[in-house]
Amino acid sequence: MDKSLSSLDWTLVRAFLAVADTGSLSGAARRLGGSQPTLGRQIRQLETALGQALFHRRPKGLALTENGRALLPGAQKMQAAMHEIELTAAGRETGLSGPVRITASESVSLSILPPILAKLRLEAPGISIDLVPSDSTENLLFREADIALRMYRPRQLELVARHLGDIRLGIYASRAYLDRAGRPETALDLFDHPIIGYDRNEEIIRELQSRGFPATREWFAFRCDSHTVNWELVRAGCGIGFGQAGVAQADPEIEEIPIDVNLPVLPVWLATHQALRHSPRIAMVWDALAEGMAPHLV
Amino acid sequence: MDKSLSSLDWTLVRAFLAVADTGSLSGAARRLGGSQPTLGRQIRQLETALGQALFHRRPKGLALTENGRALLPGAQKMQAAMHEIELTAAGRETGLSGPVRITASESVSLSILPPILAKLRLEAPGISIDLVPSDSTENLLFREADIALRMYRPRQLELVARHLGDIRLGIYASRAYLDRAGRPETALDLFDHPIIGYDRNEEIIRELQSRGFPATREWFAFRCDSHTVNWELVRAGCGIGFGQAGVAQADPEIEEIPIDVNLPVLPVWLATHQALRHSPRIAMVWDALAEGMAPHLV
DNA sequence: ATTTATCCATTCATCCATGAATACCAGCCC
DNA sequence: GGGCTGGTATTCATGGATGAATGGATAAAT
Numbered sequence: 001m002d003k004s005l006s007s008l009d010w011t012l013v014r015a016f017l018a019v020a021d022t023g024s025l026s027g028a029a030r031r032l033g034g035s036q037p038t039l040g041r042q043i044r045q046l047e048t049a050l051g052q053a054l055f056h057r058r059p060k061g062l063a064l065t066e067n068g069r070a071l072l073p074g075a076q077k078m079q080a081a082m083h084e085i086e087l088t089a090a091g092r093e094t095g096l097s098g099p100v101r102i103t104a105s106e107s108v109s110l111s112i113l114p115p116i117l118a119k120l121r122l123e124a125p126g127i128s129i130d131l132v133p134s135d136s137t138e139n140l141l142f143r144e145a146d147i148a149l150r151m152y153r154p155r156q157l158e159l160v161a162r163h164l165g166d167i168r169l170g171i172y173a174s175r176a177y178l179d180r181a182g183r184p185e186t187a188l189d190l191f192d193h194p195i196i197g198y199d200r201n202e203e204i205i206r207e208l209q210s211r212g213f214p215a216t217r218e219w220f221a222f223r224c225d226s227h228t229v230n231w232e233l234v235r236a237g238c239g240i241g242f243g244q245a246g247v248a249q250a251d252p253e254i255e256e257i258p259i260d261v262n263l264p265v266l267p268v269w270l271a272t273h274q275a276l277r278h279s280p281r282i283a284m285v286w287d288a289l290a291e292g293m294a295p296h297l298v
Numbered sequence: 299m300d301k302s303l304s305s306l307d308w309t310l311v312r313a314f315l316a317v318a319d320t321g322s323l324s325g326a327a328r329r330l331g332g333s334q335p336t337l338g339r340q341i342r343q344l345e346t347a348l349g350q351a352l353f354h355r356r357p358k359g360l361a362l363t364e365n366g367r368a369l370l371p372g373a374q375k376m377q378a379a380m381h382e383i384e385l386t387a388a389g390r391e392t393g394l395s396g397p398v399r400i401t402a403s404e405s406v407s408l409s410i411l412p413p414i415l416a417k418l419r420l421e422a423p424g425i426s427i428d429l430v431p432s433d434s435t436e437n438l439l440f441r442e443a444d445i446a447l448r449m450y451r452p453r454q455l456e457l458v459a460r461h462l463g464d465i466r467l468g469i470y471a472s473r474a475y476l477d478r479a480g481r482p483e484t485a486l487d488l489f490d491h492p493i494i495g496y497d498r499n500e501e502i503i504r505e506l507q508s509r510g511f512p513a514t515r516e517w518f519a520f521r522c523d524s525h526t527v528n529w530e531l532v533r534a535g536c537g538i539g540f541g542q543a544g545v546a547q548a549d550p551e552i553e554e555i556p557i558d559v560n561l562p563v564l565p566v567w568l569a570t571h572q573a574l575r576h577s578p579r580i581a582m583v584w585d586a587l588a589e590g591m592a593p594h595l596v
Numbered sequence: 597a598t599t600t601a602t603c604c605a606t607t608c609a610t611c612c613a614t615g616a617a618t619a620c621c622a623g624c625c626c
Numbered sequence: 627g628g629g630c631t632g633g634t635a636t637t638c639a640t641g642g643a644t645g646a647a648t649g650g651a652t653a654a655a656t
Contacts, residue, residue, distance in 0.1 A: 010308035010380060026603065035645045040604070050387045051396060059652045061603065067390050074386060077379035082308060085372035089348045092365050098349060322633065333615045338634070357622045359633060 008049045010078075015042040016054065017075045020068065024061035086143060091275035097126025100285045104149035107227040109133035111247045113149075116292030124284055146282055147272045149289060154271040164290055165297030166265035168245040171257040177237035178255055184240070187261055194221030194239030196230060207264055246296035268297060306347045308376075313340040314352065315373045318366065322359035384441060389573035395424025398583045402447035405525040407431035409545045411447075414590030422582055444580055445570045447587060452569040462588055463595030464563035466543040469555040475535035476553055482538070485559055492519030492537030494528060505562055544594035566595060 018028035018039070025039045032039070043062070047054050054068035064072070104113060109131055117129050132145055148154065154161045171190075184190050197220030198205060208215035217223060222238050224230045234241035235253055242263070248254045270289060276282045316326035316337070323337040330337070341360070345352050352366035362370070402411060407429055415427050430443055446452065452459045469488075482488050495518030496503055506513035515521060520536050522528045532539035533551055540561070546552045568587060574580045 007380075007384065010312050010376075013380065013383060014308050024603065029645095036604075037606080037646090038644060041643080051391055051393075052387065057604075059603070067387070070386050070390055071383050074379050074383035077382065078308075078376050081372050081375035081379055082305070082311070084375065085311060085369050086305065088368050088372060089350065089365070092368055093349050095349075324633065334634075335616090335636080336614060339613080355634075357633065 008046065012042050012046040012049070013075050013078055015039055016046055016068075016071065017079055019043055019055065019062055020064055020072060020075070022061075023063065027061070083143060087273060087275040090143075090146075091273075091277075091279050093279050093281065095126075096124050096280055096284060098281055099128045099130060100147065100281060101130040101132060101145045102147050102149065102285065102289075103132040103134050103145035105135050105151055105227070106133045107231065107244065107247070108149060108151075110228050111244075111250075112293070112296055116288060119292065120285065120288040123288070127281060127285065129285075143273070146276055147270065147285055147289065149293075150269045150271060151266045153267065153269055158274055159271050160274045160277050161269050161271040162290070164268045164270055164293050166267050167296060168265055168298050169242055169263045170245050170248060171240060171259060171261065171263070172234055172243045172248045172254050173240045173257060174235055174237040174253050175255045176253070177239065178257075180237075184257060184259065187259055190240065190259070195219065196222040196224070196233045196239050196241035198230070199223040199225045211262055211264070213261075244296075245298075265298070268293060306344065310340050310344040310347070311373050311376055313337055314344055314366075314369065315377055317341055317353065317360055318362055318370060318373070321361065325359070381441060385571060385573040388441075388444075389571075389575075389577050391577050391579065393424075394422050394578055394582060396579055397426045397428055398445065398579055399428040399430060399443045400445050400447065400583065400587070401430040401432050401443035403433050403449055403525070404431040405529065405542065405545070406447060406449075408526050409542075409548075410591070410594055414586060417590065418583065418586040421586070425579060425583065427583075441571070444574055445568065445583055445587065447591075448567045448569060449564045451565065451567055456572055457569050458572045458575050459567050459569040460588070462566045462568055462591050464565050465594060466563055466596050467540055467561045468543050468546060469538060469557060469559065469561070470532055470541045470546045470552050471538045471555060472533055472535040472551050473553045474551070475537065476555075478535075482555060482557065485557055488538065488557070493517065494520040494522070494531045494537050494539035496528070497521040497523045509560055509562070511559075542594075543596075563596070566591060 015028065015032070018031050019025060022028045022031060025043070026036045028034075029036045029039045043055065050067075052067045053065050054071065055062035056065055102113075102117075110133070113131065117131070120127065121129070130145075135151075151167075153163070173193075181193060184193060197208075197215065197217075199217060205215050205217075213219075222230075222233050222241075224233060230241060231243055231247070233239075234243060235251065240257065243254075244266070245256075248256060270286060272282060272286065277286075312330070313326065316329050317323060320326045320329060323341070324334045326332075327334045327337045341353065348365075350365045351363050352369065353360035354363055400411075400415075408431070411429065415429070418425065419427070428443075433449075449465075451461070471491075479491060482491060495506075495513065495515075497515060503513050503515075511517075520528075520531050520539075522531060528539060529541055529545070531537075532541060533549065538555065541552075542564070543554075546554060568584060570580060570584065575584075
């Protein structure tokens with residue numbers, strides 16, 4: 001009746017988007033850090049304010065109605081504008097304190113970053129670090145992370161990326177295993193040993209095939225897509241596997257198998273949103289990462 | 299510290315925009331229908347969340363800082379998206395009930411619309427009418443009104459407008475005045491009488507001048523920019539003035555002065571946002587206005 | 597058939613955001 | 627200087643939004 005005067009609360013639109021995205025009140029509540037009853041009320045409030053139903057209440061959750069779908073583009077524009085605001089605000093932040101969110105691959109997060117980040121904390125105690133181990137590619141755009149450390153060249157627009165160098169890969173096994181099963185000396189010898197490889201990681205399998213390995217799922221004696229677990233299998237003496245040179249050299253249990261099979265290298269890229277690049281805080285972490293990674297790269 | 303997780307409340311951006319626009323917390327509070335302490339808190343909250351000052355606290359109010367100005371474009375995009383949402387939602391509304399906001403010139407609102415709207419209410423009791431007497435030109439875009447009745451051709455994009463016809467203008471005085479001061483018979487005679495005209499309404503003055511009247515502020519014996527008050531001066535017998543034929547003919551106190559001086563006509567336009575045009579509610583009011591205005595037009 | 601895991605609606609005590617009231621400050625006009 | 631009219635900041639009682647808990651319903655899994 002008279003609610004059209006004070007327009008509608010912008011928070012309701014955010015709730016609408018979250019529910020439309022996740023398809024459920026509970027999911028939206030989790031995403032927004034709220035509670036399911038609150039989300040339910042907000043959606044109902046929005047619907048009565050607009051005088052139309054936006055969702056079908058299904059047993060599995062809430063599904064958009066026609067009317068609801070019509071509002072989606074506008075709501076998304078709103079969200080995009082909100083992101084823009086957050087980005088420019090963060091980019092103009094001065095001072096060396098505040099949170100910085102880093103995303104990096106699981107293995108790098110585990111084996112390389114901790115000492116680097118520890119040193120950084122000593123130099124800039126005001127900076128707090130969120131580390132998100134993940135290989136998902138799209139999380140820089142929506143500011144799920146401020147800085148990404150990736151093993152491939154990021155290609156999104158609006159990102160600034162720098163190639164730090166490459167991580168050398170090698171063939172490794174545990175000393176105990178080699179003592180027991182013997183040390184292969186030629187590439188052919190490798191086939192007498194169990195190989196620790198990957199399951200569904202198409203990328204790595206294809207790379208190996210293109211270099212002459214008969215790499216199929218069946219060829220591997222052990223299969224695990226997680227790089228870190230994979231490496232633990234090597235350390236436990238399950239067989240012969242592939243690993244990062246830096247990680248391997250720091251491990252006294254591990255011995256390199258000196259066969260030249262022309263393995264690829266892993267390119268290491270640093271990336272951030274261009275709006276953030278010159279924020280002092282971000283720049284400091286950026287530099288620390290670039291410097292700290294250097295010893296691990298060729 | 300950890301507030302960057304749950305992002306920031308979208309309501310704060312609305313508060314930010316309102317304060318930036320109005321230049322004061324109190325002004326923003328008035329616009330948003332809130333209170334000044336609330337606005338103050340919201341701005342402070344936004345500033346601490348972003349870690350930067352957005353406004354200079356001046357004795358006269360709040361002025362944007364550099365950082366604040368940088369956020370303005372994003373905030374405006376957000377507002378625009380919000381308007382889009384409201385428009386599409388309103389455009390998809392079905393059913394013949396709900397509020398419709400009409401804006402029309404003061405004089406038309408006063409003398410012509412009431413009976414039309416009364417009849418409309420009888421036909422569609424579910425529709426409630428907000429009537430905003432105003433000549434401000436820009437209020438359709440931001441949805442301050444759903445339908446505008448204007449005395450000129452609206453030229454905004456995204457608007458659909460229709461020319462209903464023209465209102466004839468004439469020269470009038472009260473019967474009492476003419477009995478007392480005599481009835482002018484030629485255009486020259488007019489100069490012996492006090493003329494009721496306009497003060498700062500450049501448009502009307504220029505129009506009169508282009509038709510051969512020596513219309514300057516000084517030429518008028520009475521000056522008042524409000525059409526309605528201007529007309530009341532005529533009715534009170536202050537002298538000779540200009541008025542709308544329809545209004546004058548309905549008034550037994552008023553007598554037309556039959557001198558042909560080639561007065562202009564007032565074009566009458568109906569306009570609404572194109573997204574609303576086919577909403578049943580809006581369409582109904584639109585038709586009622588078009589039909590109701592017809593007898594007053596030539 | 598039973599169990600489990602979803603999800604939504606409802607209730608109710610809690611607590612936080614809200615706004616009326618107030619104090620206070622800086623210009624401005626007389 | 628005194629009164630007036632804008633403003634902002636602060637306080638404090640209150641009401642409304644919030645979320646934990648609960649109930650109920652449906653689909654998938656055992």
